[in-house]
Amino acid sequence: MRNACLKKILLTLGTGLFLAVCFIPNDIFPTEEYFVLRKETLNLLDQGVLLSPSHNACTRELDLLVLVLSVVENRDKRRSIRDTWGRVNQPWPLLNSRPSMKVVFLFGVAPKPEENLELNSESGLHNDILQINASESYFLPTLKILMAFKWMKEVCSSVKYVLKTDDDVFVNLPLMMERVSSMKGRFILGDKLPYALSHRSGKHTVSSKEYPFVFYPPYLIGYAYIMTREVALSMLNAFYHMPFLKIEDVYIGGILPRATSTSVMQIHPSWIDNGQKVDICDFVQRKLIAGANIDNDVIYKIWQTFKEPWRCKK
Template sequence: MKIYFRIFVVLSAAAMVIFTMNLRTNQISLLSEPMVLPPTEHLTSTSRPFYGHASLKGNASFFIPGNNIFFSLNHAFSLDGSNICKDKDPYMVIFILSLHDKTTQRTAIRQTWGSVAKTSRWPGTMFTKIIKIVFLFGVHENAVLNEIVRAESDVHGDIVQANFMDTYSNLTLKVLMGFKWMSIYCPRTKFVTKTDEDSFIVLPKLLHKLESKTMGNTILGPFFFTDTVFRSGKYEVDRKVYPLSMYPPHCKGNLYVMPARLATKIAAVSNHFQYMRMEDVFITGILAKVFDARHASLDESEYYKYKSATMCELSTGSKILSQGNDAKTQYNIWNTFLEPSMCS
């Protein structure tokens, strides 16, 4: 068995070298300009104990990118948000997945927890680190809605739109295009965060958690060490897309945070795998596995996976995140931070 394992290690390393050489030779561009393939020392490691369900260990070669290109990241940015990081390099860029017609939801975020991006203030706290929020969009089939988003971008300067159709199936593409945008316009940020427009994030608590951990190659979020692949129903995945029976460790839900360098590497190899519309599993699990990334969990004491936190659970520091909030609820939560006596 040792001999076979050594042969596998040698073949895996050789395959990765050939892959790297082919990319450089053919100058495959994942961006509008060539993107340097991440260094091989961060690819799936054979020097550390295998990380994930035991059934995946014998299929580790699946997580080595091949030469085929399965989908494109060469979508131009119709709204490029080029001024978002122009003045200073942020500590964190927060990508918020938004729908074109959710104007009031975006306004609520800008005036509540997202106001930190403009003011560097949180009730009772001054931020020493620069945070930026970016609302991500594709192109809507309704031209009027695209114009609404464009006008909103002119006012707030916090919108990025890429030229692909904005559909549920393209959520994965939306996030990857966000990573691509970051690598072009905000390359020196330290962390990237993905969240949704119905989320409320207690940013001081989130930053404190990040600072208490070594995040070099780690993704923070609601963590699942393993999960079964469904072949039917809402979460169906075709065997041609992902042939294994279990997913690698990954994050799910409304929030995950990773080092910007890891996000750039994930974008660089993403289209060498079959596209998967389950964005969180694909990005934080399958693609993260290519680089032997680890995960840090938000547990039940910090985040409810299947329900919203109460206003007072957020304002008293019990929870980092709540999901399922409409615009009115965002304001109500924010008011408990402005008036702590509401929860005393």
């Protein structure tokens, strides 16, 4: 059954005004019923873990667990994070402290055996690899993150906040932690997209059986979002009883928060930047919290501005 809705649209064309009547079907926007957890178990996390940080990785309470999506060939991107904003146990440049944190890079099984051997060596060297037993694919990130939540629950449950990001992102951690520490209640914070179309063809194809509505709920774009440990664990529990969607940022940044009564919040209109040219001084000048699609050499240049902020004074 379809609900008819009369909608007034005033269109200015020359000197004329036109009234349009639209009939909007009830499968355009998701209904509240869709976000009610099912009584039965719909999904399982049984892929298994091939590589993981040692059990002493979280021996003390941490401020932040950073989960970074990556693939084996992006070794230079991981190096740039380890050398700069993701460098653990050292103060942020010109500051006396840095959030106590653990960085974990998330992987599936690489297509070439030699790549998995390389990843095994990297894990032994850095102790920051979580590899699940599922083949790498465009739609695997959702399961990578949920498996990371499961690992956190078992090994690193004392962490306060969980940040998910990608391996081409720079994050101003002191500014981000300043932002989240001032917030109360249940939230997930990032770059919010109010509504977006579900695609029935192309790279991001989702069938109507997988997701029955034309529009997705408001969600956070996947390159950087942060939540409390409690929110991450509640979303993990909800996953077992919520229809699965393979689009990572829609599912974890929108659907699971809605299903767990978690507020999806914009971090700040000018504090996050996706897909645009980043000014390397924007971070040290507190104009940006996170920027995506950043080349490795630019990440190092941004880091240098924190060591020498006077270079960015105008």
